[in-house]
Amino acid sequence: MNTTTRRRFLQSSAALAGSALAPKLLLGENKTPSKQLNIAAIGCSGKGTSDISEICAGNRIAFLCDVDKKMAQNAINRFPNAPYFSDYREMFAAVADQIDVVTVSTPDHMHFPIALEAIRHGKHVMVQKPLCNTLWEARALANFAKQKGVFTVMGNQGATMEGTRILREWIEAGLIGEVKEVHYWTNRPIWPQGKGLQFPAQPVPADLNWDVWQGTVATERPYHANIHPFKWRGFWDYGCGALGDIACHSMNSAFWALDLRGDFVVEATKVSEFDETIAPKRSTLVYQFPAKGKRPALKVVWQDGIKDPNTDKEFVRPPGIPDDLRLNGEWGQVFVGTEGTLFVNDSYCGTSPVIYPESLREKARQVAKVYPRVKGGPTQELCRAVRGEGPMPVSNFVDHSGPLTELVLVGNLAVRTGKKIDWDAAKLAARGMPEVRSMIKRRYRAGWEPILT
Numbered sequence: 001m002n003t004t005t006r007r008r009f010l011q012s013s014a015a016l017a018g019s020a021l022a023p024k025l026l027l028g029e030n031k032t033p034s035k036q037l038n039i040a041a042i043g044c045s046g047k048g049t050s051d052i053s054e055i056c057a058g059n060r061i062a063f064l065c066d067v068d069k070k071m072a073q074n075a076i077n078r079f080p081n082a083p084y085f086s087d088y089r090e091m092f093a094a095v096a097d098q099i100d101v102v103t104v105s106t107p108d109h110m111h112f113p114i115a116l117e118a119i120r121h122g123k124h125v126m127v128q129k130p131l132c133n134t135l136w137e138a139r140a141l142a143n144f145a146k147q148k149g150v151f152t153v154m155g156n157q158g159a160t161m162e163g164t165r166i167l168r169e170w171i172e173a174g175l176i177g178e179v180k181e182v183h184y185w186t187n188r189p190i191w192p193q194g195k196g197l198q199f200p201a202q203p204v205p206a207d208l209n210w211d212v213w214q215g216t217v218a219t220e221r222p223y224h225a226n227i228h229p230f231k232w233r234g235f236w237d238y239g240c241g242a243l244g245d246i247a248c249h250s251m252n253s254a255f256w257a258l259d260l261r262g263d264f265v266v267e268a269t270k271v272s273e274f275d276e277t278i279a280p281k282r283s284t285l286v287y288q289f290p291a292k293g294k295r296p297a298l299k300v301v302w303q304d305g306i307k308d309p310n311t312d313k314e315f316v317r318p319p320g321i322p323d324d325l326r327l328n329g330e331w332g333q334v335f336v337g338t339e340g341t342l343f344v345n346d347s348y349c350g351t352s353p354v355i356y357p358e359s360l361r362e363k364a365r366q367v368a369k370v371y372p373r374v375k376g377g378p379t380q381e382l383c384r385a386v387r388g389e390g391p392m393p394v395s396n397f398v399d400h401s402g403p404l405t406e407l408v409l410v411g412n413l414a415v416r417t418g419k420k421i422d423w424d425a426a427k428l429a430a431r432g433m434p435e436v437r438s439m440i441k442r443r444y445r446a447g448w449e450p451i452l453t
Contacts, residue, residue, distance in 0.1 A: 176337030
């Protein structure tokens with residue numbers, strides 16, 4: 001689709017939406033308790049299935065949109081009264097005025113254009129993690145959401161879980177003293193990654209809109225079953241590797257509890273082979289954050305491609321935990337302080353942290369609850385805000401998920417360049433490294449250039 005046609009899409013959809021450009025359900029304008037909201041679900045299989053199941057409670061699944069009708073068929077069967085679209089632009093052009101909230105559960109590279117279009121129509125929006133797969137898009141989307149005044153949330157479930165709140169409360173109560181190090185690990189990637197993978201052309205399935213699936217990506221790549229529906233994650237064009245997939249979950253805990261917004265330095269200390277197309281099978285990164293307020297300087301270590309941290313000889317076991325403590329083979333996190341250590345045996349803080357030494361546990365039980373607990377996950381947190389029944393979600397684009405996604409994606413700059421990245425958050429730039437600009441902002445396919453108005 002050329003630029004002229006795309007602009008016609010925008011003009012026609014804006015005309016149909018009318019007053020939707022000024023959100024009808026902003027906090028303070030419509031406080032009807034438990035108003036059923038009309039949901040447009042974009043991306044209806046995979047993660048879209050769980051997002052739809054979460055948000056449908058108390059709301060109406062009004063429209064379904066997915067480039068792959070076969071993959072979306074279960075949702076179509078489940079919600080037979082919801083009209084189906086294969087192109088989100090056609091959906092907004094036709095029914096924008098009937099939508100309150102949009103969920104975006106697509107491959108990473110399409111988060112930005114779809115959310116941008118939703119926000120342009122004044123729609124409140126949930127976008128799966130990572131918020132975007134390029135740094136410029138994450139910043140632009142957060143700024144656009146602020147400009148339009150909509151409610152937003154990213155689908156990093158851990159931001160709504162009680163364990164995240166307990167962890168922050170314990171840290172702020174001084175239970176483990178000053179936090180000096182945080183360690184994260186994951187078994188991702190669990191899809192093909194690494195140098196030299198080939199994806200030769202295959203016939204495009206009849207039910208797949210491959211043109212819209214590729215969307216903004218300038219690389220004209222033929223369809224292959226090892227790209228869609230799941231193995232796209234390893235491509236720099238479509239996903240952002242293991243770091244992009246999991247770190248917006250796991251690093252959320254340190255980001256929120258220790259305020260990691262702003263400048264930092266990150267270096268990839270171990271990286272397996274990769275190429276310009278596909279991310280590596282394994283990497284280790286070390287982030288260094290300067291002291292901030294009462295928080296001292298902090299080191300954050302990230303390790304991916306760890307299939308079993310209990311037997312992997314190259315895995316760097318975090319300090320401060322018992323030598324015989326068996327670690328989760330899928331993922332985990334450890335906060336190391338001057339007086340003790342917090343261990344979380346998952347990526348989300350879905351379980352309460354375990355504190356070491358054990359002598360601190362009685363003191364931990366006495367720490368008061370400071371942060372409100374969230375019910376129903378990020379989509380329900382968003383809907384309560386839209387109805388006027390609760391505050392802006394914690395992981396909103398402007399204050400939280402935008403900067404968190406940026407922190408994560410800068411790590412990929414270190415992986416791809418093999419160099420230490422001195423990140424200037426205000427300028428969205430790596431100091432002294434103009435060569436990374438093409439990695440910060442992608443080249444767009446003709447007709448898919450973003451329009452930030």
